[in-house]
Amino acid sequence: MRAVILPEFWYEEATIFMERLNSLQPLYFNIPYPASALMKLNDYTLSLGDLLNQKQAHSALIFLPKHFASGDKIDLWPSLIQGHSTGSWILAIIFADTWTEAELALLQLTDVEDNYEEMETHLTCQYQPPYTSIVKSWQNERRITYHPGDYFKEDILPAISKMRGNWVYWGHGEGDKLRGYGHLHTSELLTYRCTKPLNSTLWFTCTTLEREYPENIALAWYQSGATKCIFASTEKVDTQDNKLLSEVWLESAKNCAGKTIPELILKVLQKDPVCFQKILNQYFLIGIPWVSSQI
Structure with missing residues (x-):
């Protein structure tokens, strides 16, 4: 399984989107986060370890506000390698301010499973x-x-x-x-x-x-x-x-x-x-x- 971590006010729209996406291949689930998590993201993501373990998820993507896409905000980003009591998981980051922007990015999930045998x-x-x-x-x-x-x-x-x-x-x-x-x-x-x-x-x-x-x-x-x-x-x-x-x-x-x-x-x-x-x-x-x- 793969987790998509996003602002809680997108949760309803994201759930509908994930239901459609999972009709093709049931791989994804949403985790909503409160706005208060943004200032202590590593503490917040550390708290997700048990949930990811229960879901047998070893990777996640977290949506951050677009103003976080700046060198002076890097110290607020959560680390690539995240850990829980039974192992590690990988966290990628992406930036969006609206659900429309997030949905456009997530639509790439429908084409990343292409045939890569001839990829250069x-x-x-x-x-x-x-x-x-x-x-x-x-x-x-x-x-x-x-x-x-x-x-x-x-x-x-x-x-x-x-x-x-x-x-x-x-x-x-x-x-x-x-x-x-x-x-x-x-x-x-x-x-x-x-x-x-x-x-x-x-x-x-x-x-x-x-x-x-x-x-x-x-x-x-x-x-x-x-x-x-x-x-x-x-x-x-x-x-x-x-x-x-x-x-x-x-x-x-x-x-x-x-x-x-x-x-x-x-x-x-x-x-x-x-x-x-x-x-x-x-x-x-x-x-x-x-x-x-x-x-």
């Missing part, structure tokens, strides 16, 4: 050995590599606009840029954003959700409609930690056919709960989380 994954990185080595280890026939020795800014930006499926980046990042390919700034990425939303954007890099930028590059990319979800960090993640996370992510993805990104994250976490909870909680998952993890 696009591998990009900064031109430094740790990152180029990771890209090399991820290469296979379904993954398209954009080696930074072959692609410059004027080459990679048009390529990004044509990407379909998943986009993965390794390297350094900041609140207003990815530092690979001669620095890809927010405005440049938005100019060349994908014409059809990507299945996922996975940025294994530092601070693309930097708090000092009201609309940092990760939020801007997601809110432009370029991707159904984005995995991005608020912190200066240690290079070796990111390398370890990437290696285990890839290893776990090999055996995750038909699984979603939250299911894959849980598999990574199970490898070493203490180590990977620390690494993963430097990241957030924004957007519809139940897209295919097949990369």
Whole structure:
């Protein structure tokens, strides 16, 4: 099961919507939250563990007000890895101010179960050995590599606009840029954003959700409609930690056919709960989380 956590004043409309959605596949249930929960979201989500356990739910999506989609509100966001007495669950966040906006986002749940057998994954990185080595280890026939020795800014930006499926980046990042390919700034990425939303954007890099930028590059990319979800960090993640996370992510993805990104994250976490909870909680998952993890 999968939980959708939303403001209590949307509950009636959301229940009707979920009944229709579950007529196709009974996977979803609603959890209404009071407005008072917004100032202590981690305390509130911690209190949901037993309910999710009863429902056998291992992932959830929480709707937050749109003014929370800002760097200076990140400290109010609930963590990616949530826990209860019998295990962990994954929490993604999304932003909406009205039920109409929320319903439009949730309608994506009707098309995320498409056939992903032919889905492409696009591998990009900064031109430094740790990152180029990771890209090399991820290469296979379904993954398209954009080696930074072959692609410059004027080459990679048009390529990004044509990407379909998943986009993965390794390297350094900041609140207003990815530092690979001669620095890809927010405005440049938005100019060349994908014409059809990507299945996922996975940025294994530092601070693309930097708090000092009201609309940092990760939020801007997601809110432009370029991707159904984005995995991005608020912190200066240690290079070796990111390398370890990437290696285990890839290893776990090999055996995750038909699984979603939250299911894959849980598999990574199970490898070493203490180590990977620390690494993963430097990241957030924004957007519809139940897209295919097949990369």
